[in-house]
Amino acid sequence: MIGLFALFALCAQLCMATHIKRGPHRLAGQVDDRRFSRREFGERKLGLATKLLTDQWATQDVCDNKYTVMADKWNQDSGSGSQSTQVYECNAGKAAFASQWQWQNAQDQVKTYSSVALKSTQNSLQQPISNYKSLQSSWSWTVEGPADAHWDVSFDIWLGTAPNDGGSSAVSAFEIMVWTGHQNAAPVGPQIGTVTLQGTTWTVHAGPVSHWTCISFVAPDNIEQYQGDVLDFVRWGVENVNGLNDELILNAVEAGTEAFIDQRQTLLNAELSVEGADVAWQGYVYVCCGESRRSNFEIERTSILREVVMQRSSRLVGCLARNRSNLANGISARSTLATARPSLLPALGCAPTEQSTQRRTLATPAAERASLTGIDRSTSNRPPTGVVFMNMGGPSTVPETGDFLSRLFHDGDLIPLPFQRFLAPAIAKRRTPKIEKQYEAIGGGSPILRWTKEQAKGMVELLDELSPATAPHKAYVAFRYARPLTEDCLDEMARDGVTKAVAFTQYPQYSCSTTGSSLNEMYAVLKQRQELDKIEWSVIDRWPTHAGLIDAVARNIEVALQQYPADKRDDVVLLFSAHSLPMSVVNRGDPYPAEVASTVHAVMTKLGHSHQYRLVWQSSVGPSAWLGPQTSDSIKGLAKLGHNDVLLVPIAFTSDHIETLYELDVELMEEAHELGMTGVKRVESLNASPIFIRALADIAAQHLESGKVVSKQMMLRCPQCTSERCGPTKAYFARQ
Structure with a gap:
């Protein structure tokens, strides 16, 4: 019998909750239902066995409902084998369980x-x-088993x-x-550096998993006796990772073992004891980002932090089936949507120097989030140069879907x-229920605003350095439909x-229906408000072959290709x-198809034309003829x-939204599955x-330095242009 045994004990007052969204799905006949013997764990006293967990998502509350033991066989379909988990009665406030499994195939994929x-x-x-203030923890474990x-x-x-409160990672x-x-297992993403915490130098890895970012601290050698404050690892993230701030909520904490494969009998004994978390409800103030606190972060910032491309986690493989099962049972949390594309790791930045460190109250981070830039306005006597990120947008919540669709179908430039x-x-009303379900399936709304803010924040911080003559800069968001x-x-x-601003399209390739529509709307609103002379504008209307764009897409393709066998x-x-x-x-002469093709050609040139490829088109609506061939066809x-x-490559989108997260990751993947295609994957969005x-x-800095108001190409109207708004907008x- 091939197996692996795991024992965990957990106690006291740690302030967290489970993240798993569980479904009732059960795979009959896959689990070895034999009872566990305490003799298998030597002299360790586990207490009395209570319940055997055999279902895929089986759970058992223990210790007066303080803890939940979870079987969590979330990716069992990626391999073959079985697992069962024995729960033991609470002993002196400690939860304990033993898990036995045998798994084969797909050795690099977590099964449970x-x-x-x-x-x-x-x-x-x-x-x-x-x-x-602290999350004090201690645990001990031993492993007996084969080296493979x-x-x-x-x-x-x-x-x-x-x-x-819903028990999911939504x-x-x-x-x-x-x-x-660990043994023969690798964490999510590449190594981005090392950090010394609690007397141990940990390697730090980072990469995307679904819609969140996973940061892993890996000990150089197995630490069979661990005791320390695990909040230290969270604090390091607060100090060093953009987007990870101390206003984020501690949603859950878990302790367990990830099983990939076992070749022979393996024995794992582990105990975990979490001491009470000391909560300062009166407002503990955390001092962030002092340079001296980062002295052990051994990493070359320019060569790694700004150039790193995160690898996709193998833990996503096989989750489409789980998503379909959960959706069928009415579960619509993002944690169940394994095909939801992930967010790439936010750009890691050097922490401010000790001189720039500020004590922050609980209210301050919310104020910081209200501004995309976080610029200290007290250091500048002039208004910022505005950089307006123009895009189509998307409903941030499901109830906003109807208004979003109404604006979209009213836009004659687009449809x-x-x-x-x-x-x-009428069309918007008819389509709203269907589209609402799609947004529910990807987590309850579009992430495009979150990604746009993240991109804008990082861009402005760099732009202040690249273009000091026009600093300070502040980013603004102008969505067309949301x-x-x-x-x-x-x-x-x-x-x-603001008296000077750049209208910066976030569509790399120009189309009258996208960038043109956004500019038309900007002109119309300014005219309606009688503010045509209030701001001095310039326009970045396209950038389909910019070297940085091409490099980013090519890098993501190279990473995604590593998912395939050599x-x-x-x-x-x-x-x-x-x-x-x-x-x-x-047919009116819109330049969009040619500019998208130019992006594709530049990417393939960057890759040395290493693979066969085609340019295809998605998201057609209605009975009229659309540009093809369609992606699904x-x-x-x-x-x-x-x-x-x-390998699917989103080439006209700069962040995840419904067209990537649902049309490609759900609908298209289901079609591929029905066709028996097991090797269809998608490249990460730029995010x-x-x-x-x-x-x-770089694009913004070059534009500001050039002094150009608009590009020559923007002033050329389509040969068969029928828009009454196009001419006045371009002239303005x-x-x-």
Whole structure:
């Protein structure tokens, strides 16, 4: 019998809760149901066995409902084998369990995370990080088994953007893992450096998992006796990782072992004792970011932090099936949507010097979040140069979907309709229920605003360095169909006293239906408000072949290709997918198809034309003719031609939104699964890629230095242009 045994004990008052969204799905006949013998654990006294967990998502509350033991066989379909978990009665406040498994195949993929977690209802939790003084922990474990087994023993801390009482990771932004032991297993993402904490030099790894970022601290040698404050690892993240701040909520903590594969009998004994978390409810003030506190972070910032491209976690493989099962049972949390594309690691930045360190009250971070830049306005006597990020936007919450669709279908630049004023509301109303379900499936709204703010924040910080003559800079967001809308953007700029601004499209390739529509709307709102002469504007209208953009996309492709076996990697077909356009728009002479093709060509040149590829189009709506071939039709065609390994590359999107997270990651993956294609994957979106954020800063800096108001290409109207708004808009921006 192949097996691995794990024992964990957990006690006291740690302020956390489990993150797993569990479904009732059970795979009958896969689990060895034999009872565990305490003799197998030597002289260790576990207490009386109570319940055997055999279902995939089985759980058992223990110790007066303070803790939950979880089987958590979340990725069991990626391999073959079985697992069962024996729960023991609470002994002196400690929860204990033993897990036995046998797994084969897919040795680099986690199959399970049998673990114990603190329950939300019985512990002080769902509070900001700044409310906690310590999370004291101690555990001991031993492993007996073959050298070819794959496993890790790890502590798991979950940080979210809001309190999480629903038992899922829907609000998770970061996962912090502390690996005190492992064998033949690798954490998520590449190593980005080392840090000395608690007398041990840990390697630090970072990478995306679904919609959150995982940061792993891996001990150089197995620490079989661990005692310390695990909040130290969270504090390091607060000091060194953009987006990880002490206003994030401590959502969950778990302790367990991840099983990859076992070749023979393996024995794991582990105990965990978490001492009471000391919570300062009167407002513990955390002093962040002193340079002296980072002296042990041994990493070359310019060569690694700004150039690192995060690898996709193998833990996502096989989760599409789990998502379908959970959705079928009415679960719509993002944690169940394993195909949701992940956020890349936010750009890690050097902490401020000791001189720039400020003590922060609990209210301060919220004020900082209200500004995209965090510029200390007291250091500048002049208003900021505005940089307006223009994009289509998306509903941040499900109830906003109807308004989003109504604005979208009213836009004749994007979707020209006969009798548009009358048809648009009817179409939007009819499609709203369907689209609401899609947004529910990806976590309850679009992440595009969050990503736009992250990109804008990083860009502005670099731009202040690259273009001091026009500093300080402040980024603003003007979405076309969702808030913040153009008028919201202009209101904020007015409050800040902005007199000079750059309209910076976030569509790399120009189209009259995207960038053109946003500029038309900007001009119309300014005219309506009688503010045409209030701001001196310039425009960045396209950047389809900018070297930084091409490098960022190429790097993400190279990382994604590593997911394929070496003997199949060279035969992977690259499908570059972009948003389609109605042929009526294309036939007027819209430059979008040619500019998207130029981006694809530049990327393939960067890659040395290493793979076969095609440019395809997605997201067509309605019965009229659209630019093709459609992405879904292309997948079907490649399947008929015998292709199995296809890598999807979003080429006209700069961040994740519904077209990547649902159309590609859910609908298209399901189609591929039905066609028997097991090798269809997707490249990460650019999101917060440090390379991409640097590209944005370079584009803006070069534009400001050039002194150009608009590009020559922007002034050329389509040969068959029918828009009444196009001419006046171009003329307005050109005469600035």
